[in-house]
Amino acid sequence: MxxxxxxxxxxxxxxxxxxxxxxxxRAxxxxxxxxxxxxxxxxxxxxxxxxxxxxxxxxxxxxxxxxxxxxxxxxxxxxxxxxxxxxxxxxxxxxxxxxxxxxxxxxxxxxxxxxxxxxxxxxxxxxxxxxxxxxxxxxxxxxxxxxxxxxxxxxxxxxxxxxxxxxxxxxxxxxxxxxxxxxxxxxxxxxxxxxxxxxxxxxxxxxxxxxxxxxxxxxxxxxxxxxxxxxxxxxxxxxxxxxxxxxxxxxxxxxxxxxxxxxxxxxxxxxxxxxxxxxxxxxxxxxxxxxxxxxxxxxxxxxxxxxxxxxxxxxxxxxxxxxxxxxxxxxxxxxxxxxxxxxxxxxxxxxxxxxxxxxxxxxxxxxxxxxxxxxxxxxxxxxxxxxxxxxxxxxxxxxxxxxxxxxxxxxxxxxxxxxxxxxxxxxxxxxxxxxxxxxxxxxxxxxxxxMYYNEDGFLFITDRLKELIKVKGFQVPPAELEEIIRDFPDIVDAAVVGVPHENYGEAPRAYVVPRQGTKINPEKLIEFVKSKVAPYKQLRGGVSIIDNIPKNASGKILRRELKQLYEKANK
CATH class of the missing domain: 3.40.50.12780 (ANL, N-terminal domain)
Structure with a gap:
């Protein structure tokens, strides 16, 4: 005060x-x-x-x-x-x-x-x-x-x-x-x-x-x-x-x-x-x-x-x-x-x-x-x-x-x-x-x-329009999942992108950076996220462990590079 x-x-x-x-x-x-x-x-x-x-x-x-x-x-x-x-x-x-x-x-x-x-x-x-x-x-x-x-x-x-x-x-x-x-x-x-x-x-x-x-x-x-x-x-x-x-x-x-x-x-x-x-x-x-x-x-x-x-x-x-x-x-x-x-x-x-x-x-x-x-x-x-x-x-x-x-x-x-x-x-x-x-x-x-706003007029961002993941008609904001993932033990950074899925159209896939000297169990992370989100937001696209998340100079995640990484690995 x-x-x-x-x-x-x-x-x-x-x-x-x-x-x-x-x-x-006022509003x-x-x-x-x-x-x-x-x-x-x-x-x-x-x-x-x-x-x-x-x-x-x-x-x-x-x-x-x-x-x-x-x-x-x-x-x-x-x-x-x-x-x-x-x-x-x-x-x-x-x-x-x-x-x-x-x-x-x-x-x-x-x-x-x-x-x-x-x-x-x-x-x-x-x-x-x-x-x-x-x-x-x-x-x-x-x-x-x-x-x-x-x-x-x-x-x-x-x-x-x-x-x-x-x-x-x-x-x-x-x-x-x-x-x-x-x-x-x-x-x-x-x-x-x-x-x-x-x-x-x-x-x-x-x-x-x-x-x-x-x-x-x-x-x-x-x-x-x-x-x-x-x-x-x-x-x-x-x-x-x-x-x-x-x-x-x-x-x-x-x-x-x-x-x-x-x-x-x-x-x-x-x-x-x-x-x-x-x-x-x-x-x-x-x-x-x-x-x-x-x-x-x-x-x-x-x-x-x-x-x-x-x-x-x-x-x-x-x-x-x-x-x-x-x-x-x-x-x-x-x-x-x-x-x-x-x-x-x-x-x-x-x-x-x-x-x-x-x-x-x-x-x-x-x-x-x-x-x-x-x-x-x-x-x-x-x-x-x-x-x-x-x-x-x-x-x-x-x-x-x-x-x-x-x-x-x-x-x-x-x-x-x-x-x-x-x-x-x-x-x-x-x-x-x-x-x-x-x-x-x-x-x-x-x-x-x-974005959306609540009854008090406070505004909340969900994600970029062009970065929303489309899962069977539902829209999944990557930032929501990234925040949850960073709360998982020994994860210091995370990014989520949409990848092709034969049943869902797109599915969220996580790219995570572990704390130095630790190992992440992808299956445990998937279960962790599953316990906190609706079914369509689950990490059905899988998890990748990487050294760093590509970002631009202002700190925004370069999701296109992660998508290119996925495409290269799945040719």
């Missing part, structure tokens, strides 16, 4: 740009709206909004590399952002609306690149640095990238990628360690950020212009550029700053929150919440360029973050890794899970390890929504009907649960599973170069996620 009351009191002082209107909004028979009042959203470019109050804490650390210790103060960040913006326009001859590719892991220079480009009216397309040249080249071509910003260590990857499309794209490289030499033909990033450029800024950046262009597979199909405007992301930051939603404390003379940024900044969850939101409030970001147990645990012990922003794989790791101790959570004030749903059993394991009553919050969003749509709040935690829920919509946001393939967008009643559709200022402008990719129904954006 002390944590909650203290948090709300301090949070109330940090929403200077958010003006609350009168009156709340109706036609849609679900936020219980919180609408907020006024300023029409500011993203870079201006994020750094609006940075002068108040200019000597504080803005970002620090957890691996090398390289860091920048807020004063240095502001200077580098300004210099980089001028260099892009004057030295590299880019025009407003041009695109640069940000091919970087999580490093302290990431916000310099994003905010500097935004200040210059340049669009950033964020690229996963573990992609192959073939994958990167497709994004470079589709986005019409004019410049690539990357690490010295990734210069060969960037060069090979641009070579596949036969385009002369300048490559800017960042030295991540002392003594590194800029590759021949590359441009040294420091030369663009450490020198002032006399470039008159025209000040005409419109908030409806595209700021970032991340790529997402959307509800179906191949990756495509998601056009997120300055207004989209600023809207989401305002929504997250609401005193009853935000968990970070605004920096003061005697306090600065610290957050580990291990979730990838090229992913919208990382970019908006672990980078832009933290900088807006003056927090210190500890960037982790990759996840390794030693690096993550080392920064946890050294920097003692107040907020843990997690995805399910990291939450499960913390709950199960033997070197993570109770004292490592001594400074943690709140845990927030996102990117993919975390089951209540996994949550309980983590809190048991911490041996501390830490508020555990969940959120839901998509690349197409900047990302946040639904969150749990500290004030919700006393309500028992929230257990397992994602929460309720953020301010200025409306959602519906509609029937599959219902083109009338008719809202279903409580406890009826359907597809979530969304309206709000954080919803994307559209897909880049994909006018045929219309995922809107009468202004409502289809998410492809299956």
């Amino acid at each position: 002390f944590v909650v009351s203290r948090l709300v009191k301090r949070s109330a002082n940090r929403v200077a740009a958010v003006i609350l209107n009168r009156g709340g909004r 109706t028979h036609s849609k679900i709206t936020s219980e919180l009042p609408d907020i006024e959203i300023p029409r500011l470019p993203l870079n201006e909004y994020v750094l609006e109050f940075a002068s108040e804490w200019e000597d504080r650390t803005a970002a620090e590399c957890g691996l090398t210790g390289r860091k920048y103060t807020y004063k240095e960040l502001r200077t580098k952002v300004k210099n980089f913006a001028g260099a892009l326009r004057k030295k590299l001859k880019l025009e407003k609306g041009d695109v640069i590719a940000v091919l970087l892991p999580n490093i302290p220079e990431y916000p310099v690149v994003i905010l500097g480009a935004n200040r210059a009216g340049i669009i950033c397309t964020t690229v996963n640095p573990i992609y192959t040249p073939a994958e990167i080249s497709k994004q470079l071509l589709d986005s019409s990238t004019k410049v690539i910003v990357t690490l010295n260590e990734l210069w060969a990857l960037a060069s090979a990628s641009k070579g596949l499309i036969n385009k002369d794209i300048p490559i800017v490289t960042i030295n991540s360690q002392a003594g590194q030499t800029t590759p021949a033909g590359a441009i040294n990033f420091s030369e663009l950020t450490d020198n002032s450029v006399d470039f008159p800024e025209d000040g005409t950046i419109c908030s409806d212009e595209v700021a970032v262009l991340p790529y997402s597979s959307g509800t179906t199909g191949l990756p495509k550029g998601v056009q997120l405007t300055h207004f989209n992301i600023v809207s989401n930051l305002c929504q997250l700053e609401h005193p009853l939603i935000g968990c970070n404390w605004r920096t003061t003379a005697d306090h600065q929150d610290t957050t580990q940024a291990v979730l990838p900044l090229f992913h919208i969850y990382g970019l908006t919440i672990l980078c832009m939101y933290q900088l807006r409030l003056g927090c210190k970001i500890i960037t982790l360029p990759k996840f390794t147990p030693d690096l993550y645990i080392g920064t946890l012990k050294k920097h003692k973050p107040e907020l843990l922003y997690l995805a399910p794989p990291i939450a499960i790791f913390l709950a199960n890794h033997p070197t993570v101790k109770e004292e490592d959570f001594s400074n943690v004030r709140t845990i927030i899970n996102g990117a993919a749903p975390l089951g209540i059993l996994d949550e309980e394991k983590l809190l048991k390890k911490a041996n501390k009553n830490i508020p555990f919050l969940q959120g839901y969003g998509l690349t197409e929504t900047s990302p946040a749509v639904i969150t749990t709040r500290l004030s919700h935690l006393s309500n028992k009907s929230i257990i397992g829920s994602l929460g309720k919509p953020v301010p200025n946001t409306e959602v519906k649960i509609i029937g599959i393939d219902d083109m009338t967008a008719t809202h279903l009643g409580p406890n009826q599973m359907g597809e979530l559709v969304v309206k709000g200022p954080q919803v994307m402008k559209g897909y880049h170069n994909r006018p045929e990719e219309n995922i809107f129904i009468d202004g409502w954006m289809r998410t492809g996620d299956m």
